[in-house]
Amino acid sequence: MARKPEGTRPAKIPHVVVLRLPLYARALALLQANGQEVVSSAELGDMLRVTPAQIRKDLSYFGRFGKQGRGYNVTRLLERLRLILGLDREWRMALIGVGKLGRAILEYGGFAPQGFRVVHAFDLDAGAVGQTFGGLTVRPVSELEQVLSADPVDIGIVAVPAFAAQKVMDSLVRCGVRAILNYAPIPAHTPQGVELRQIDPVLALQSMTFHLKSLAPPAE
Amino acid sequence: MARKPEGTRPAKIPHVVVLRLPLYARALALLQANGQEVVSSAELGDMLRVTPAQIRKDLSYFGRFGKQGRGYNVTRLLERLRLILGLDREWRMALIGVGKLGRAILEYGGFAPQGFRVVHAFDLDAGAVGQTFGGLTVRPVSELEQVLSADPVDIGIVAVPAFAAQKVMDSLVRCGVRAILNYAPIPAHTPQGVELRQIDPVLALQSMTFHLKSLAPPAE
DNA sequence: ATCTGTGAATTGATTCACAGCC
DNA sequence: GGCTGTGAATCAATTCACAGAT
Numbered sequence A, B: 001m002a003r004k005p006e007g008t009r010p011a012k013i014p015h016v017v018v019l020r021l022p023l024y025a026r027a028l029a030l031l032q033a034n035g036q037e038v039v040s041s042a043e044l045g046d047m048l049r050v051t052p053a054q055i056r057k058d059l060s061y062f063g064r065f066g067k068q069g070r071g072y073n074v075t076r077l078l079e080r081l082r083l084i085l086g087l088d089r090e091w092r093m094a095l096i097g098v099g100k101l102g103r104a105i106l107e108y109g110g111f112a113p114q115g116f117r118v119v120h121a122f123d124l125d126a127g128a129v130g131q132t133f134g135g136l137t138v139r140p141v142s143e144l145e146q147v148l149s150a151d152p153v154d155i156g157i158v159a160v161p162a163f164a165a166q167k168v169m170d171s172l173v174r175c176g177v178r179a180i181l182n183y184a185p186i187p188a189h190t191p192q193g194v195e196l197r198q199i200d201p202v203l204a205l206q207s208m209t210f211h212l213k214s215l216a217p218p219a220e
Numbered sequence C: 001a002t003c004t005g006t007g008a009a010t011t012g013a014t015t016c017a018c019a020g021c022c
Numbered sequence D: 001g002g003c004t005g006t007g008a009a010t011c012a013a014t015t016c017a018c019a020g021a022t
Helices: A015-033 A041-048 A052-060 A074-085 A100-107 A141-150 A162-174 A201-212 B015-033 B041-048 B052-060 B074-085 B100-107 B141-150 B162-174 B201-212
Strands: A071-073 A091-096 A116-123 A136-140 A155-158 A179-182 A195-198 B071-073 B091-096 B116-123 B136-140 B155-158 B179-182 B195-198
Touching: A015 A041, A015 A052, A015 A074, A015 B201, A041 A052, A041 A071, A071 A074, A074 B201, A091 A100, A091 A141, A091 A162, A091 B201, A100 A116, A100 B100, A116 A141, A136 A141, A141 A162, A155 A162, A155 B201, A162 A179, A179 B201, A195 B201, A201 B015, A201 B074, A201 B091, A201 B155, A201 B179, A201 B195, B015 B041, B015 B052, B015 B074, B041 B052, B041 B071, B071 B074, B091 B100, B091 B141, B091 B162, B100 B116, B116 B141, B136 B141, B141 B162, B155 B162, B162 B179
Parallel strands: A091 A116, A091 A155, A116 A136, A155 A179, A179 A195, B091 B116, B091 B155, B116 B136, B155 B179, B179 B195
Antiparallel strands: none
């Protein structure tokens, strides 16, 4: 398969750059809320603990958004980043697993304002099915394929116990989901072309203790 | 020919390696639970979608744990990784913010079996203070410094609203906490020497949509 | 005078490839 | 034959440093 070097939307964007763009967008939204009109890469870098050169280089993959001697227009750059990230539309999501975690997700107010909307919720447990959380009625997982083929979503959120998670993810992929946010602590896999992100506080803790273990015990 | 310093570990460990070790440990625990005694880097790599060479190289920073022609003894390697990561002890944590998210954290059963124990919970809101979740009674944040100086913790978990998060983190640092797990969606900072990890599902979603936006709409 | 955008240089991470051992 | 451990080679990411714009 040939990749053309010419073309409209140019070359490959380094993976880490894509991971940083949402960070930039968030910082810009903060500045915008404060009424700041212009920001330099140095100032943004201070906010985010990232070098100014990195910010400029990252942005340069997508275009030239700044003015020499001045900096970036906050609103304009934020607008452009939202476009680049695809945040100029609403994304529909399905949640699988409505236990304690799943309920917290359904009732979490942080997704909707960013354009991420949970439109279906499923659970295996008959106890949860039929209940309503955050305005959504929980359906049985047995209806997953049927519901999603009638009313597709872009993203799946997996909040089931570890032992069931990979199978649920496979179902979601079969239903045409193209991205999965997985909260289950397992080595999860998706086929090529289906994005996957893990939310795993235990892994985060375990990588911090590596740095803690050699330090003196908490004392003053 | 320079030889490696014998039995020492002051060699500098790449940051990414430390982030992968908990992944290895988890996969090994899975194998162990299945009764598997030996594993090769190729098999582990299959489980985790990591190249065998990377696994061998990562482990080589810490010692020689395998047998040529055979592989790694699952139990022994897991044991060593747990030691390296500091998982051979219990870590004490304080939770700040007992809203919906904080409650889900207190009632989450996944920390304790891994040796991470929440021993104090704080909230600003008088409504939450005094209530008990997961066996812990919520105290007012005003007592944070007093309680933590009498009974220190290693790690702080921040689950307060965004506007309050940085101030809470600063307090925790003053209380001698050496690592923070932050759930608030802000560009958070800790001083040099205080580890920080962010749990941020919205950022994860926003970096996935970058890849989704150019694809055909969900259709079947 | 200031700050962007970007090739070039550098630093860091991953993969290769093979000697050595089981 | 199979697999580890590891220098060397490759590939990727970051930082430097400066020309050019305002």
